[in-house]
Amino acid sequence: MTPGARVASAIEILDAVLAGDPAEKQLTTWARSNRYAGSKDRVAVRDLVFEALRCKQSFSVWGGEQTGRAILTGLFRAQGLDPQDVFTGEGYAPKPLSEEELAEGHAPQDHDALDVPEWLAPQLQADLGEDFAPVLTLLQSRAPVFLRVNLQATTRDAAIAALAAEEIVAKAHDLSPSALLVTKNPRRVQNSKVFAEGYVELQDAASQFVTDQIPLKNGARILDYCAGGGGKSLALAARMPKGAVSLFAHDISHLRMRDIPVRAERAGVEVTVLETVEVAQNAPYDVVVCDVPCSGSGAWRRAPEGKWALTQERLDELTSIQAEILAKTKEYVAKGGVLAFLTCSLLRAENEAQVEAFLVANSDWRCMSQERLTPLAGGDGFFVAILKRA
Numbered sequence: 160m161t162p163g164a165r166v167a168s169a170i171e172i173l174d175a176v177l178a179g180d181p182a183e184k185q186l187t188t189w190a191r192s193n194r195y196a197g198s199k200d201r202v203a204v205r206d207l208v209f210e211a212l213r214c215k216q217s218f219s220v221w222g223g224e225q226t227g228r229a230i231l232t233g234l235f236r237a238q239g240l241d242p243q244d245v246f247t248g249e250g251y252a253p254k255p256l257s258e259e260e261l262a263e264g265h266a267p268q269d270h271d272a273l274d275v276p277e278w279l280a281p282q283l284q285a286d287l288g289e290d291f292a293p294v295l296t297l298l299q300s301r302a303p304v305f306l307r308v309n310l311q312a313t314t315r316d317a318a319i320a321a322l323a324a325e326e327i328v329a330k331a332h333d334l335s336p337s338a339l340l341v342t343k344n345p346r347r348v349q350n351s352k353v354f355a356e357g358y359v360e361l362q363d364a365a366s367q368f369v370t371d372q373i374p375l376k377n378g379a380r381i382l383d384y385c386a387g388g389g390g391k392s393l394a395l396a397a398r399m400p401k402g403a404v405s406l407f408a409h410d411i412s413h414l415r416m417r418d419i420p421v422r423a424e425r426a427g428v429e430v431t432v433l434e435t436v437e438v439a440q441n442a443p444y445d446v447v448v449c450d451v452p453c454s455g456s457g458a459w460r461r462a463p464e465g466k467w468a469l470t471q472e473r474l475d476e477l478t479s480i481q482a483e484i485l486a487k488t489k490e491y492v493a494k495g496g497v498l499a500f501l502t503c504s505l506l507r508a509e510n511e512a513q514v515e516a517f518l519v520a521n522s523d524w525r526c527m528s529q530e531r532l533t534p535l536a537g538g539d540g541f542f543v544a545i546l547k548r549a
Contacts, residue, residue, distance in 0.1 A: 160200040163245050163252025166231055168193070169207035170253060173227030182208055182464055202346070206301075210234065212463040214299050216267070216274045223263025228253065233264060274299050278471060283456070286507045290533055294505065297534045302460035304345035305538060307362040307390075308337045309426055311397050315339065321353045334537055335367035337397070357425040362390050365457075365538030366503075370394040372528065372543050373499045379404045379445040382438065384488050386410045389419035389430060391450060391501075396428035407441060409433045443493035451481045453502040453509050457533070457540020478508055485517050489524070492548050497527070500544045505533060510542040523549040 160168070172185045186208065190201050211218055211230045214237065219225040221233030231253075235242040243261075248254040266272075270280045273295040284291045306329060308318045315331055318339065322329050328343035339359070341348065348354050348361065370391050375381070375398055383392040386408035396406050408430050410416050416432055423430040433441060454474060455465045485500065492498050500517075502509050510531055518524060529544035 160196055160203075161250055161252065163247060163250065165200060165203045165207065166245050167251055167253045168196075168204050169211065170227035170231050172204070172208050173211055173230060176208070176212070176464070177225065177227065182212060207231070207234070209463060210301070212467075213301075213460065214274050215463070215467060216271050217299075220267035220271050221264045223260065229260075229264075232256065232260065236264060274466070276466065276469065279469065282506065282508070287505060287533065290535060293535060294533045294540070298459045298466075300460065302363075302458075302539065303537070304341040304348070305332065305362060305364040305367070306339040306341060306348065306359040307335070307367050307394055307397075308339060309358055309360065309397050310337055311401065312427060313358045318353065318358050321358065322348075322351065325351045325353065327351060327353075332364045332537060334364040334532075335371050337371075337394070338364040338367050338538075340364070340537075355425070357427055360390065360393060360422070360426065362394065363458075363538045363541075365532045365534075365536060365541040366390065367394060368532060368536075368538070369499075369501050369530075369541045369543035371398075372530070372545060373446060373448060374497060374527075374545065375399055375404060375446065377403045380441075380443075380493075381406045381446040381448070382433075382441075382444040382488075382491060383408045383448045383450075384438070384484070384491075385448075385450045385452070386419065386432075387415050387450070389416060389422055391448060392419065392430050393422060393426050393428060395448070396423075396430065397426065401428065405431070407431045407433050407438075407444070409435065409438050411435065438491065442491040443496065444491055445493050445496045446499065447488050447492050447496070448499045448501065449484055449488055450501040450503075451484050453477055453481065453504040454506060455503055456505045457503040457542075460534070461539070474506075474508065478513065481509060481513050482516065485513065486520075489517075489521065489548070494548060496548050498524075498546045498548070500542075500546060502542045503539055504542060505531070505540045510544075514544045514546070517546065525549075 175185045176182050218230045218233030221236040222229030232242045246253045246256050275295050308315045329339040329341045332338040332340045392408045459466045527545040527547050531542045533540050
C-alpha cells in the first residue's frame with residue numbers, strides 16, 4: 160500500500176470509531192476485508208488510527224473538525240508536514256483538500272492542546288498539580304513496551320542477552336527488579352523463543368511495581384479477584400519459589416481469563432481459576448488483590464478511546480463499583496491478612512479517596528502503605544494501597 164492508501168484506510172476506520180464502533184473491531188474488520196494489505200501495512204494503519212485517537216482533540220482543531228479526514232489532516236499539520244503531499248487523489252490516496260479545508264484549522268490552545276476532556280481537566284489539574292501538563296503531554300505519545308522477566312526461570316541479564324540473540328534490544332528499568340524496557344523490535348517479542356519458553360511476559364513496568372508492593376509469605380493463599388488476563392497473578396507467582404503459595408484467579412468475566420491456563424503453563428506456575436460462586440467457598444485468603452475497574456486514565460496511551468468515552472456519570476459509576484468490590488472482598492481476607500487495592504487511574508476519587516472512605520467505614524483495618532505513580536515514572540499511571548486487617 161502507498162502512504163496515501165494507508166491514510167485513506169485510517170480515515171475510513173476513524174469515521175467508524177467516531178460513530179461509536181470500537182477501534183480494535185474496526186481494525187480487525189478492515190484487515191479481513193483487505194487481504195492484500197501486508198503486515199507492514201496493517202501496522203502502519205493501526206499506528207495512524209491510535210496516534211489519531213490519542214490526539215483526537217488537538218488534531219481535530221488543526222484539521223478544522225472532528226471527522227476522520229480532518230483529524231488525519233491535523234495529524235500532518237501537527238507534525239509540521241503538508242497534508243497535500245498525501246491528500247493527492249492519486250490511486251487510493253484521499254482526494255485533494257478543498258479550498259475550504261485548506262483554510263480551516265489552527266494551532267490548538269489550552270486543554271485542546273493537551274488532549275484532555277474539558278469536563279475532566281479541572282479534576283485532573285487538582286489531582287496532579289504541577290505534573291498536570293507534563294503528564295497529559297506524555298499521554299499523547301505511544302506507550303513504551305515493557306517486559307517482566309520470570310525471575311524463577313532466568314535472570315534479567317540472561318533475558319537481555321537471549322532477547323538480543325533474536326535482535327530484540329532491551330534494557331533494565333528501575334521501577335522493578337524484573338522490568339525490561341524494549342528499545343528495538345518490540346513487535347518481535349511475542350514470536351520470540353524467549354517469550355515462548357516463558358522467560359519473559361509483556362507487562363508494564365508500573366504494573367510490576369505495584370505488584371512488587373504486595374507482601375507475600377510462604378504458604379500464603381492469594382486471590383487475584385479482578386484477574387483479567389492474569390498478568391498480576393503470574394507476577395505474584397514468580398516472586399515466590401514454585402509451590403510456596405497457592406494462587407487463585409477470578410474475574411466477573413470468565414472470558415477475560417481464558418488465556419490464564421496457557422500463560423501459567425508457559426511460565427511454569429500454577430494458578431487455579433475460580434468461578435464467582437467458588438470464591439467464597441475457598442475463602443479465607445491471606446492476600447486479596449483487587450485491580451478494580453477504573454477510568455484507565457493512567458493508561459490512556461494504550462487505550463486512548465477510554466479518554467474520550469469517559470463521562471462524569473461513568474466515573475461516578477466506577478467509583479461506586481470500586482467501593483462495592485472493597486466491601487465485598489474484605490470478607491474474604493483472613494485475620495491479619497491484607498487487601499491490595501490497585502487502579503491504573505490518576506484520579507484521587509478512584510485512589511486515595513476510596514482508601515479514606517474504606518478506612519472510615521472499617522475501623523478494624525489500617526493502611527500499611529499507598530503510592531500513586533504517574534507516567535512520568537516511566538510506565539503507566541498506577542495506584543496501590545496495602546490495607547491490613549486486624
